[in-house]
Amino acid sequence: MAFSTGEVSLEQQRVRAARMFLIPMIIMLFIVAGWPLFRSIYFSFTNTSLTNLSGGEWVGFDNYLNRRELSSGRVVWRGTLVDPNWWNAVWNTIKFSVVSVSLETIFGLIVALVLNAEFKGRGLVRAAILIPWAIPTVVSARMWQWMLNDQFGIINDLFLRLGLISQKIAWTADPDYSMATVIAVDVWKTTPFMALLILAGLQTVPKDIYEAAKIDGINPIKVFWRVTLPLIRPAIMVAVIFRTLDALRIFDLVYLLANNSQTKTMSVISRENLIEFDKFAYGSAQSTLLFCIILVFVSLYIWLGKVDLSGEAGQ
């Protein structure tokens, strides 16, 4: 491309336009994400309270861990890092994430394999599985609460008739069952999403591989394990980490379906402290800890997913 020395080159013009296009977006992101995150982290190092947002004083790591010596000589450790409620929430979150993501991956894989097969009514199945995904979380929570109601719920009725249980169970209230219930509803809601992601991966596998295997008479199960699975492994890994990130920060379903000591996750307990208990700075410390954990996983996602960031492969 020829250009005279006085003119701005086309490339430079494009770069300048690109910057102009990007600046509003970057500013917006800074305002709604960057700055609030910074302030939240800052609050965790102060003693700010909900009613006096500007009056907080710097207290260092006190919200995380502090050591006090009482007049009796006894040493007392306080702070979220030694708070058993916090660690209980961490453990609940991990339990929830591991179990729900595993189940969603397995069931999602099964559904994806079904959808990948050609059969009459495939469109109907694909439409049907989108329903749980389309339903708002609030509605899912209330809907399942109703079905799992200990007195009038249809689940208790069905299980009693099928002989699976001997008496009606309070699925959401009983601490023994509430975590399993939350996991079950989340699996119901999210398996469609996993299925769709895995299906996208399955559809990139060339059909002739299956035909060749059929001609050679290879057992389809062997084909699955040795050929299909390795080929879709990247898609599955990306979907798993994506889902794990979501699972670690879960709030809505736990808050609405079953909120007790067996189910409280990190997000739920953090908000509780922030807003309901007016332990604003303490809650900020907890949300900051959660942020750090998520940050580790985000890095994992970007690294493992080998996300094509600079876009060179596509150009």
Add this chain to the structure above:
Amino acid sequence: MAMLKTIGFYTLVVFIVLVSAFPFYYTIVTSFATGSAIFEVNYIPKSFGLDNYKAVLFDSKAQFPRAFLNSIFISTVTVIGALLLGVTASYALARVQFRGRGLLLMTILAVSMFPQIAVLAGLFEMIRGIGIYNTPWALILSYTIFTLPFTVWVLTTFMRQLPVEIEEAAIIDGATPWQIITQVFMPLLWPALVTTGLLAFIAAWNEFLFALTFISSTEQRTVPVAIAMLSGAQQHEIPWGAIMAASVIVTLPLVILVLIFQRKIVSGLTAGGVKG
């Protein structure tokens, strides 16, 4: 042997469809049940009445229709803003080479993965400070934190797939970048905009945490919080019939939209979730 496999396969298919669709079907059934029929377990509708719908729509305490309008307003404005900022930004990110592009894309991706609770304290301070607490603008502002990165990310993916030749021809004809976006790419990008807008609309519509925290009065509430707060005339009485009716009102349009735009939504989701 093949017969057995086919029966097994179709059993699985029926099971999947039942598990997916039955809960919502049952919600619809319950919403039409009246009086004491609610408290019996009916797999097939026994009674049919609109009492629950009347209760939800005309109950002055819950102000459900108002919540519906609030949600529509907030979600629409949020999505329009995100699309406007997103289209121009995605053009820059997809078609122009510049230093730091990879880093910027990574930052945008990271922001979309923030736990919302991590910014709650900071947003609370900001919203109170600007004075938009308990107004729709509090939510329009805060929803940008997930609608904008999502829009940019998905549109960038779609932009990358647009053919280079058209752009090159336009450049040779002397088109400015703005002209390229509006006259060359927009017509091609139209389906992607619809998909992205729809997905962002659904995300904004369903959002709960910010709506719960930044809105305090009933008239300003959005639909998810309004449903969550539905309570009965007496204390401890949960109006299940009304809750189911409200759920149907809110969910049926969404389900229909999703079913109509199935293919687009699936391609949008996989573009956003799998590597671009």
